[in-house]
Amino acid sequence: MTTLNYGLIGCGMMGQEHLRNIALLPDAKVAAIFEPDAAMRAIAAEMEPQAVMANSIAEVLAVEEVNCLLIVSPNYMHLRQLEEIAAIRPLPILCEKPLFTDPADAPRLAALRAAYPAPIWVAMEYRYMPPVARLAEEAEAATGGVRMLTIREHRFPFLEKVGDWNRFNRNTGGTLVEKCCHFFDLMRFILKSDPVRVMASGGQSVNHLDEVYDGQTSDIWDNAYVIVDFASGARAMLELCMFAEGARYQEEISAVGPKGKIEAHVPGPGRFWPAHLGAPPVPQVVVSPREPKGPRLVEIPVDPQLLAAGDHNGSTFYQHQRFQRAALGQQQVEVSLEDGWWAVAMGMAAQQSAATGQAVRLDQVAYGVKR
Template identity: 70%
Template sequence: MTTSSIGYGIIGCGMMGQEHIRNIALLPDAHVAAIFEPDPAMMTAALALAPDARPAASVAELLAMDTVDCVLIASPNHRHLAQLEEIAALRPVPVLVEKPLFTDAADERRIAALTARLPFVWVAMEYRYMPPVANFIEHAGDVTGGIRMLTIREHRFPFLAKVGDWNRFNRNTGGTFVEKCCHFFDLMRLILKSDPVRVMASAGQAVNHLDERYCGETPDILDHGYVLIDFAGGARAMLELSMFAEGSRYQEELCAVGGDGKIECRVPGPGRFWPQHLGATPVPELIISPRNPPGPRLLEFPVDPRLLAAGDHNGSTYFEHARFVAAVRGQGKVEVTLQDGWWAVVMGLAAQRSAREGRTVHLAGEFTLPT
C-alpha cells in the first residue's frame, strides 16, 4: 500500500453510512473516493458530505474504480452477506463491514467460505473503541482479579426511522438481539476472553411500534429483554435492554465483578438527544471499586467535541477508522475478525430463539461452532 491517501468505496449511505463519512473526513490519510447508494435522497446527502466522491450505480461499478483501495459496507443488515460475497467474487479489497455480519441462522455456513476468499474483513464493532469502554476492557481483569460476573445494560431510545422502514421487521434485521445487541455480545467475549456455551433470554415487544403499520404489517421487533449467558471459562454475563428509556442520564452501563473488586463504565447517549435545558451532556465515566481497601474511585473520559459532532457513538467511529486504515497500510492487524462477527450474531440468534421458544439454547447443539 502506498503512502498516499486511502480511498474508501462506501456501500450504503443512510444514517450510519453518513456518520462513517463524517469520521473518514477527520482522518489525515483517508478520503471517500466512491459511493453506491440506491436511494436518491441519501445519495444527495452523502455527496454533500463527500463532494469529491464519484457516484456508482452498483457495487460492481464501485469496485471497478481504481481510486477505491478499500470498501465500507453500511447497507441494511440483510444486504451485508451478499455484498461481501460480491466483493469476494469481483475484487477482494480490504472491507470494513457494519454489524451484523449476517441475519439468518441458515446463512452461518457462508461465513466460513468467505474466510478464504476475503482475507481482510474487519467487522465494525464501534463500542469497543468508545474511550471509557476501551479503558474498562483494559483494566477489568486487574481490578476484579478475574471477572466472575459481567453485566451490560442499555437503556435507550426506540429504533429510528430508516429508508424503506427495513429495520421494523426481524426478517431484515435478524431481530433486536442481533441488530442492536450483537455489539454487547461481542464485548462480552472480548472482555471475558471466552466463548459462550448456553444462552437464556426473556424478551418482548411492550411499548414501541405497536401502532405502526407498513403495507398492512405490524413491526415484530423486540423492544426490551434480559439475556443470561454462561461462558466456557466459568463466568456469567447478563444483558439488560430497554428501548423505551431515552430519559436516562446514561445509555450504556457496564459492570464487572470478581474476587478483588468491581469496575463500572457509564456512557451517555448521543448528544443530539440530550435535553438542552439540563445543560451540558453527561461525561463518560469509569468507577473502580476495590474490596480491600474499599473506596470507589471515579475517572472521567471527556471526548473531543469534533468527534462527538461527527456521530452518535462517543468518538468510537473515528478511532475504529484510524485503526482500520493503519491495518490497510500494513501497520496493524484486523482487530474484529469474521469469526468475532460470527459469534456476535450467533449469540444474538440464540437469544432470539430462547426468548421465542422459552428455553435454554445450548450453542454446541444448535450451531456449527468454529474448530
C-alpha cells in the first residue's frame, strides 16, 4: 500500500474539515463515504464527487479500494462502529475523540484494544497545533521539569450539530469528556505522567438554558474548573469557559518549573474573528526564564492554506500526515487507544467530581481499570 484511500464514516462539520485536509495530502483520497443525514450527504457528495456514497459501514468496507478508515460520527457511536469494523474488515483507523461515552463500556474498549490487528489512532488534534507542539517540545528545557501546567480555553458555545446530538450529556459523555478530553490528553502528553486524582467544579450557567428538544431541556455544561494531580507530583488545571468568544486567544497554555515558564497563545478559528479588527491574531510562544529575567516571544504563523481548511490551526492536516505514515507502516501510532482511554477516564472523573463535590481517585473507580 502506497496510497491512502479513505473510507469516511460521518461527514458533518468536522468530517468536512477532514475532507478539506485529506485533499491537501499527497497520495491520499476519499474512496467511500457513509453519511446518513441527507443534507450532510449532499455536501459530502459535492466535495468528493468521485467517492462511493455508501448506505452503511458494511458498504464502505465492501469497497475494495478502501484501505483505511476515518470515523467522524457522533461520540456515542464510536465504540460500536469500531467493533463493527473489527468484525467485518479490520483496517487502519483514525477515530475522532472521545473513544467512548459510558463508563460501563470500558471493558469493551479493552477487548478491542487487545484484539484489533491494525493501527488505531485517536484524533487528538490539539497536540498538533503548531504553537502547542512547540510548547510541548520545549517545555522540559524551558522549565527544568514542569511542576504546574495550566490550560485555559475561552471560546464560543457548542455549535449546532445534526439532530442536536451534542446538546445532551447522554450522547456526548458530558462537556468534560466531549470537549475537554483533548486537554486531558495534552496534560498527560506534556507531563509524561498519569493522573491519580481529579477535582472539579462545573455546570451550565449561560448557554442552552432555554433550549428544548423533543420536550427535553439541554443539559450540556458550558464552564468548569478541573484540577488534576499526577503520579510524578506535578499538578495541572483546566479552565473552560464557553461564553467567552470575544477573547483574543482561544487557548492559553502555561507550563512552569524551577527554571522558568513557557506559554502558548492560540487564536480561535479565523472565520469567527471580527473583520473590523483587521487580521486575526498570530499564534505565539513565550519563554520566560527565571534567570536572567526577560520573556522571549516567538510568533508561530500557520500556513494560510491550512487555516482555510479547518478550525484547528492546521493541526488536522499535521495529524493526517502522521496517520498516513502509521497506516503505511512507516511510524508508530502517536495517540493510542490507551491514550484515548485515559483522556475519557479523566473527563469522566471530572464530571463525577463536579456532580458530587468529591475528589475522584482514578484507581478507585470502575473506568479506572484499563486492562
